[in-house]
Amino acid sequence: MASGAGTTDAAVGQSRRGRSNAPGEAIGAPKRGSSSESVVARMHSSARRLILPGIAVLAVCGAAGYFTGRMPEPWENTALPFAALVLIVLLGVIPFLRWLGRVYTLTTRRIVLRRGLVIRSRQEVLLTRGYDVTLRRGPLQAISGSGDIIVDTGGEDPVVLKDVPAAVQVQAALADLMELSTHVVGTKRQQQIQATRRPFDP
Incomplete structure (x- = not known):
């Protein structure tokens, strides 16, 4: 995923149809009911830095x-x-x-933030909780199509994807992925309840 002047090393993973998205295309979320985790997008911050x-x-x-x-x-x-x-x-x-050591990965189940090349840190955010996703961008970011994606996890410090390229598409993709994740979890719970329910239960 990339926007024309936004990034040089944005590698987009497999979409819901099993093909890689071309630069500039919207991020595709997997179909409902998919149980395996797959990479939707992998990106760095905007190369404007x-x-x-x-x-x-x-x-x-x-x-x-x-x-x-x-x-x-x-x-x-x-x-x-x-x-x-x-x-x-x-x-x-x-x-x-x-810049190279900061990598953001979106999968069908979580957001993974990796920082550092020698001393590495890794942070994961599960999508099943349906967090609030906010887009914040300045004038230069608006021109280049990048922006800061803020994921409010309910804790003291929100998770920030700093200056990601194609920020509008990333925000929309995260909202879709969270909706699909919560739908899949709810469906599985309903199936488990149905499987353990006795015939005479209401």
Whole structure:
């Protein structure tokens, strides 16, 4: 799932018809009665976050190339490439790794939030409880089609999917998935009650 200027690494899983959604298509939820869990969408935050780090890396490379051999002291010319490398790592590589390490996965049963590449954290939210889903977006997010999806779990801190691409489609898909999940759970409970009910029970 992706919106034109929104993401570069949004990988959409299998839809209810068993095929992958093309970029820009709405997320498909599985049919009612499906018992197996399947991935609906997997995404990162909007790639707009990488614009400034990319500009910073280009600026550092340009400045290093211009000043190489022009510094007044020999040691400064020697140290310049190392200083440029440190700046590239701090301004470009680390922000990219932070963006890459934050992954949001929507399945037919839950929301999975994963953060980090070295020290990883994982958070899961079951969809069967039917949480409130709110979309919050600023002017730049509205232009790029991204936004913050806030899932109110009833606790102190809501779960926030920060700056996800195609935010409107994600919000609609989450609402549909929660509705389907609660419907499936209710149907299973009714079936269990019917199976244990005696013939003379009302």
